[in-house]
Amino acid sequence: MIRVYNTLSQQKEVFKPLEPGKVRMYVCGMTVYDYCHLGHARVLTAFDVVTRYLRHRGYEVNYVRNITDIDDKILQRAEANNEDYLALTNRMIQAMHEDEARLGIQPPTAEPRATEFISEIIAMIQVLVNKGYAYPAANGDVYFAVNTFEGYGKLSKKKLEDLVAGARVGVSDAKRSPADFVLWKAAKPGEVSWASPWGEGRPGWHIECSAMSTCCLGETFDIHGGGPDLLFPHHENEIAQSEAATERPFVNVWMHAGAVRVDKEKMSKSLGNFFTIREILEKYPAEVVRYFLVSSHYRSQVDYSEDNLEEAGRTLSRLYQSLRGLVPAESAPETDSDRRFEAAMDDDFNSPGALTVLHALASDINVSRRDGHDEAAGKNAAVLIRLGKVLGLLQQDPEAFFKAGAVEDLTADTIEAMIQARNQARKEKNFSEADRIRDELAEKGVVLDDSREGTSWRRG
RNA sequence: GGCGCGGUGGCAGAGUGGUUAUGCAGCGGACUGCAACUCCGUUAACGCCGGUUCGAUUCCGACCCGCGCCUCCA
Numbered sequence: 344m345i346r347v348y349n350t351l352s353q354q355k356e357v358f359k360p361l362e363p364g365k366v367r368m369y370v371c372g373m374t375v376y377d378y379c380h381l382g383h384a385r386v387l388t389a390f391d392v393v394t395r396y397l398r399h400r401g402y403e404v405n406y407v408r409n410i411t412d413i414d415d416k417i418l419q420r421a422e423a424n425n426e427d428y429l430a431l432t433n434r435m436i437q438a439m440h441e442d443e444a445r446l447g448i449q450p451p452t453a454e455p456r457a458t459e460f461i462s463e464i465i466a467m468i469q470v471l472v473n474k475g476y477a478y479p480a481a482n483g484d485v486y487f488a489v490n491t492f493e494g495y496g497k498l499s500k501k502k503l504e505d506l507v508a509g510a511r512v513g514v515s516d517a518k519r520s521p522a523d524f525v526l527w528k529a530a531k532p533g534e535v536s537w538a539s540p541w542g543e544g545r546p547g548w549h550i551e552c553s554a555m556s557t558c559c560l561g562e563t564f565d566i567h568g569g570g571p572d573l574l575f576p577h578h579e580n581e582i583a584q585s586e587a588a589t590e591r592p593f594v595n596v597w598m599h600a601g602a603v604r605v606d607k608e609k610m611s612k613s614l615g616n617f618f619t620i621r622e623i624l625e626k627y628p629a630e631v632v633r634y635f636l637v638s639s640h641y642r643s644q645v646d647y648s649e650d651n652l653e654e655a656g657r658t659l660s661r662l663y664q665s666l667r668g669l670v671p672a673e674s675a676p677e678t679d680s681d682r683r684f685e686a687a688m689d690d691d692f693n694s695p696g697a698l699t700v701l702h703a704l705a706s707d708i709n710v711s712r713r714d715g716h717d718e719a720a721g722k723n724a725a726v727l728i729r730l731g732k733v734l735g736l737l738q739q740d741p742e743a744f745f746k747a748g749a750v751e752d753l754t755a756d757t758i759e760a761m762i763q764a765r766n767q768a769r770k771e772k773n774f775s776e777a778d779r780i781r782d783e784l785a786e787k788g789v790v791l792d793d794s795r796e797g798t799s800w801r802r803g
Numbered sequence: 804g805g806c807g808c809g810g811u812g813g814c815a816g817a818g819u820g821g822u823u824a825u826g827c828a829g830c831g832g833a834c835u836g837c838a839a840c841u842c843c844g845u846u847a848a849c850g851c852c853g854g855u856u857c858g859a860u861u862c863c864g865a866c867c868c869g870c871g872c873c874u875c876c877a
């Protein structure tokens with residue numbers, strides 16, 4: 344029995360898909376005008392773990408994650424770059440796919456793009472206009488009349504009066520109410536546009552997700568997820584549009600990831616305090632970044648700092664250290680570890696709780712190896728790798744994990760030669776020479792591990 | 804101002820009405836030529852004040868502090 348926190352009800356609920364054994368999930372993806380940052384990685388990782396776990400539990404998951412490839416920021420950026428907007432979006436989509444692959448994010452089942460759904464978007468807007476939920480304005484825009492939708496605010500717990508009174512919302516003369524939002528934007532001369540019953544234009548931000556999600560997954564589906572800052576207005580507006588258009592419940596469970604922070608502030612584009620995934624991957628191995636993200640609950644905020652990333656690296660190393668030089672069993676039966684792992688994950692995808700099971704397994708393996716119980720160690724190793732996979736961790740060859748990355752101006756052969764020279768010196772009790780070699784390697788980021796079987800190395 | 808979330812040991816981070824989270828770091832020991840790795844042991848916590856209770860870090864209330872959304876943002 345899986346329990347999931349639902350933003351809509353503000354509590355954990357027993358997860359029950361509409362169709363037994365199948366899960367239909369939609370997650371708001373990227374607006375592709377720039378490289379992905381750590382905040383994106385957080386959402387990507389969170390829902391990757393959700394998907395992996397649901398599949399582990401036997402569900403067939405239809406995971407749809409959209410790409411927003413047309414909006415103001417894209418057009419602005421393209422113009423600033425003196426680049427065709429399609430060239431820009433294609434470039435960023437490719438970069439995003441590279442980042443995802445490095446972080447071990449499995450591709451979604453489908454990845455619809457807004458520009459591929461223009462006719463569906465127009466059709467949905469038409470329905471909203473016909474039903475009286477939306478109105479074309481004098482300036483060529485089409486707006487959703489928020490006061491026509493009774494449940495407006497039910498996701499974000501906001502009252503319409505407060506929103507209108509708050510009035511930080513840009514007041515446009517064309518809008519009937521400041522809280523109304525745009526469904527179709529009239530094109531300015533020379534802008535990319537599509538023909539519509541209301542003239543040349545392009546979709547507003549929110550409508551694309553309503554159109555793509557309901558087209559791909561049906562009028563009602565199981566899970567809708569996204570970043571914390573999408574809760575309002577984006578998701579609130581999606582509900583209004585979709586439920587107004589279909590007259591059916593839009594989504595059963597709303598899931599929102601926690602924010603990534605830097606120096607106690609949310610990492611965001613507007614604050615400019617963001618680190619792109621690729622910047623971070625220049626400094627830390629991808630799996631360490633992933634471990635860092637998975638080591639806190641998906642709903643809580645995480646603080647990005649070098650200390651935290653380095654600690655994640657040390658901790659992940661411990662896990663890999665237990666697997667190093669060990670041949671995992673071909674297969675291992677279900678164990679108590681599996682059950683404890685699942686108990687943690689069943690409780691709203693408690694990945695930090697699940698990680699404690701991995702650490703316990705690593706300890707067991709280390710003890711077995713110390714005592715020469717290689718078979719027991721091998722079995723536990725198989726379990727550790729099996730459970731690690733559900734979190735997208737521990738799938739590398741340990742040697743590759745330890746030796747990956749830059750060891751500047753030292754080839755593996757050189758390192759091996761130095762190790763041999765050191766071991767020769769040790770044999771001759773020339774310990775000052777042996778230590779000199781070890782220190783020299785350490786200075787270049789290579790740490791030596793002596794054991795009965797010999798000496799191995801890893802990056803420090 | 805409105806709405807929401809959170810304050811756990813040096814740090815990161817789960818969780819529970821009464822019993823060890825876990826990891827990193829520290830300390831003592833084993834292993835080692837010395838280290839590293841690993842193992843054994845160990846220190847240390849629940850923002851503040853009331854209330855409920857036999858018993859609260861865990862439930863309730865007040866307070867203090869921090870964060871997020873209310874404008875584009877994952």
